Amino acid sequence: MKKQLITLRVNGESCELAVEPQRTLLETLREDLGLTGAKEACGTGECGACTVLIDGKPILSCLTLAIEAQGKEITTIEGLAQGGELHPLQKAFIQHGAIQCGYCASGMILNAKSILDEKPKPTREEILKGLEGNLCRCTGYNKILEAIMAASVGKD
Amino acid sequence: MRIPKFEYFCPLSMEEGCSLLYKHKAEAKILAGGTDLFVKMKKKEILPKVVISLKGIRKLDRIEWDDREGLKIGPLVTHEALVSHPVVREKFDFLSEACFKIGTRQVRNMGTLVGNLCNASPSSDASAPLLVLETKLKLVDLYGERVVPLEEFFVGPFQTILEPQEIVAEVRVPPPPRFSAGSYEYIHKASSVGESLVGAAVLLVMDPKDSTCQEARIGLSSVASTPIRAKAAERMLKGKKLGDKIVREAAQAASDEIQPRSRPWYRREMTKVLVERAIFRAMEKMR
Numbered sequence: 001m002k003k004q005l006i007t008l009r010v011n012g013e014s015c016e017l018a019v020e021p022q023r024t025l026l027e028t029l030r031e032d033l034g035l036t037g038a039k040e041a042c043g044t045g046e047c048g049a050c051t052v053l054i055d056g057k058p059i060l061s062c063l064t065l066a067i068e069a070q071g072k073e074i075t076t077i078e079g080l081a082q083g084g085e086l087h088p089l090q091k092a093f094i095q096h097g098a099i100q101c102g103y104c105a106s107g108m109i110l111n112a113k114s115i116l117d118e119k120p121k122p123t124r125e126e127i128l129k130g131l132e133g134n135l136c137r138c139t140g141y142n143k144i145l146e147a148i149m150a151a152s153v154g155k156d
Numbered sequence: 157m158r159i160p161k162f163e164y165f166c167p168l169s170m171e172e173g174c175s176l177l178y179k180h181k182a183e184a185k186i187l188a189g190g191t192d193l194f195v196k197m198k199k200k201e202i203l204p205k206v207v208i209s210l211k212g213i214r215k216l217d218r219i220e221w222d223d224r225e226g227l228k229i230g231p232l233v234t235h236e237a238l239v240s241h242p243v244v245r246e247k248f249d250f251l252s253e254a255c256f257k258i259g260t261r262q263v264r265n266m267g268t269l270v271g272n273l274c275n276a277s278p279s280s281d282a283s284a285p286l287l288v289l290e291t292k293l294k295l296v297d298l299y300g301e302r303v304v305p306l307e308e309f310f311v312g313p314f315q316t317i318l319e320p321q322e323i324v325a326e327v328r329v330p331p332p333p334r335f336s337a338g339s340y341e342y343i344h345k346a347s348s349v350g351e352s353l354v355g356a357a358v359l360l361v362m363d364p365k366d367s368t369c370q371e372a373r374i375g376l377s378s379v380a381s382t383p384i385r386a387k388a389a390e391r392m393l394k395g396k397k398l399g400d401k402i403v404r405e406a407a408q409a410a411s412d413e414i415q416p417r418s419r420p421w422y423r424r425e426m427t428k429v430l431v432e433r434a435i436f437r438a439m440e441k442m443r
Contacts, residue, residue, distance in 0.1 A: 021164030021207070024194075043157030044195045048262060057236075057265045062157075063194045064266070067164065068211055111261065133260025 006070050010035065011079025019066045026050045026061035029076060037077035037106040041135075048134035051107035052076050058111045058133075077106035080113070089113055089151045096147035100138035108134045112148045121152050157198045162205060166212040170296060173208055173323060178298040180206045181320040187211075188231055191259070191267040192275045210323075219244065229327040231270040235259070235282075238269060248329065250338040250357060251285040257342060257352075258282065270324045273309065276316045276382070278417070283310075283383035284357035285340050286329065287375035294326040301325070310382035313417070333371070336361040337441035341430040345378075352378050354423055356410075356430035360398075360438045367442075369393045372406070374431060379414035379423050386410035389431065398439060407432040 003018040010033060017032050029035045029052070039049040043062050050062040053075040080087040089109050092098070099105045108131065115122055115130040122130070127148050136144060167173040177184055184206035187193055196202045210216055210231055217232040221243040229238070238244050238255040245252045258281050259267060272280055273293070283306070291306040295318065309316050318324065332338065338359040345353040355377035361370045372393035374386040389410035396402050410431045416423040 020161065022159040022161050024159060027158070040157070043198060045191055045263060046260075048260065051262055058262050059265050060191070060262045063190050065159075065164075065190070065209075068209065114261075130261055133262045 004067055006067050008033075008066065008069055008074060009072065010074045011076060012073075021065065021067055023066045024062055025052070025064040025066045025069045025074070028066040029061060029074075035076050035078050039103055039106065041103065046133075046135070047104075048107045048111065049104055051110050051134065053110050053114060056114060056117060058107075058114045075110065077110060080109070087113070089116070089148070092147040092151040093144070096143050096150060098140060098143040098147040100136075100140045104134055104136045104138075108136070108144055112151070116148070116152055124149065127152075159194055159197050160200065160203055162197075162207045164207050164209065166209045168212045168214075170213055170323070170325060171298075173210065173213060174296060174298040174321070176206075176208050177323060178321045180208075184208055184320075186274075186323055188271040189234060189267040191263050192271060221247075223331065225328070226331040227327075227329040229269055229329070231324055231326070232268055233270070233327075234266065234268055235264040235272070236261075238282075239264065247332060248285070248289065248338070250340040251282065251289065251329075254281045254285045254340045254342075254355070254357070257340075269327060273306070273327070274316060274318065274324055276310050276312075276314050278313050278380065278382055279345075279352050279355070279378035280383060281340075281342065281352055281355055281377065284355045284375035284377045285338065286327070287383055287385055288338060288357045288359040288373035289329050289332065290373075291330075292328045293324050294328060295319075295322045296325040297321045297323070303328070307385060313381050332359070333361045335364050335370075335442070337438045339434045339437035339441065341434040341437065343426055343430065353419075354378050354426040354430055356427065356434045358431065358434040358438045360393075360435070360442065362439075362442050366397075368395060368397050370395070372435075374406075374410055374434075376410065376414060376427060376431075379416050379427055381415070381417060384414070386413050386431070388413050393435075398435065403432055403435050406435065 041047040041049040045060045045063045051058050052061045054072050185204040187209040216230040218230045220228040235255040235258045340357045342352045342355040345351045357375040359373040372390045377383040389406040392406045407428045411424045411428040
């Protein structure tokens with residue numbers, strides 16, 4: 001199929017690129033823009049490794065067409081640190097040992113960010129419900145939960 | 157896993173969308189949220205030559221409320237939008253709860269109610285509440301429209317009456333009857349993310365004076381080839397004062413009228429439990 005010229009706004013910067021319609025946002029981020037933080041695992045929307053934020057909301061970039069992500073603000077894990085300083089959630093994940101193999105981490109952190117943006121002090125249950133779409137194959141859920149709780153407490 | 161190639165169209169009006177679909181018919185698929193469509197395409201279960209996205213058409217992501225006509229839900233309204241919409245939460249709390257149960261946070265941000273209905277999974281969570289709310293769907297094609305009850309929309313597992321040239325343009329949920337309350341109960345299937353093993357929605361209309369049940373509606377998902385109403389159980393409750401005995405008998409009747417495609421014993425037992433629970437919960441809400 002013919003490639004289409006599109007403009008994506010990723011982590012505050014606009015980039016123009018030519019993509020075929022079937023190209024997913026995940027493929028575009030990783031292969032065209034070199035942003036490899038978002039991962040592909042299941043490819044069918046069950047694991048959450050490909051999670052990125054679109055207009056602040058977590059979505060599955062493996063089931064989103066790049067051409068349909070135009071005109072929206074896309075945030076990937078690479079866009080969280082500000083001025084060389086890690087985001088409080090990233091710091092909390094490191095401090096609490098919430099990263100093991102790291103494959104789920106970018107999706108976990110971005111989804112956690114959206115949970116805390118929506119409600120700065122969620123309950124334990126609300127965090128768990130919010131994270132149901134992010135699987136950690138190392139099963140490090142307790143430490144991930146601790147890290148997010150710590151980051152939410154730090155919001156005072 | 158890559159999505160197989162297709163030709164992409166993004167019409168700017170429903171007329172244009174219908175005209176494209178009329179031209180390509182069964183070779184085309186409509187794209188709303190993509191959470192079902194692209195999974196099926198990646199698994200090569202379906203390979204449409206053409207994908208027609210609805211995203212370029214304005215106002216399709218709206219939820220409108222009118223006291224007389226009820227709710228109108230556009231085809232791009234996501235599950236998340238229904239979960240957080242103030243009118244849906246207030247007047248259709250059990251529909252909102254069922255939508256909150258669907259998929260995951262990411263899926264709810266992407267997947268649409270209409271897409272979920274068109275997928276016609278027998279286990280579709282929103283279907284049971286929508287059935288007891290006597291929901292109708294507006295289907296359009298290039299030459300006109302028809303309005304069909306949701307109950308008639310499903311014809312089999314993953315099968316609907318939708319013709320290849322038709323698009324579901326709107327979900328219409330009438331206002332809940334006066335002196336009514338609804339509830340939704342479910343249990344998870346352990347083998348799959350977020351899928352229900354049994355879902356049971358109940359809507360009770362009660363006489364405010366003597367609290368007899370004027371009307372009962374029971375919707376069940378994941379217990380037959382399509383989401384269904386348990387009509388025999390509904391008839392047992394009508395005109396009765398609801399106590400433990402009659403509720404248990406109605407739950408047994410509902411369990412008898414289901415036709416599970418697998419794990420029949422367990423599904424019948426759970427239908428009994430969930431219908432009973434849902435009736436009691438709806439009764440509590442009336443108080």
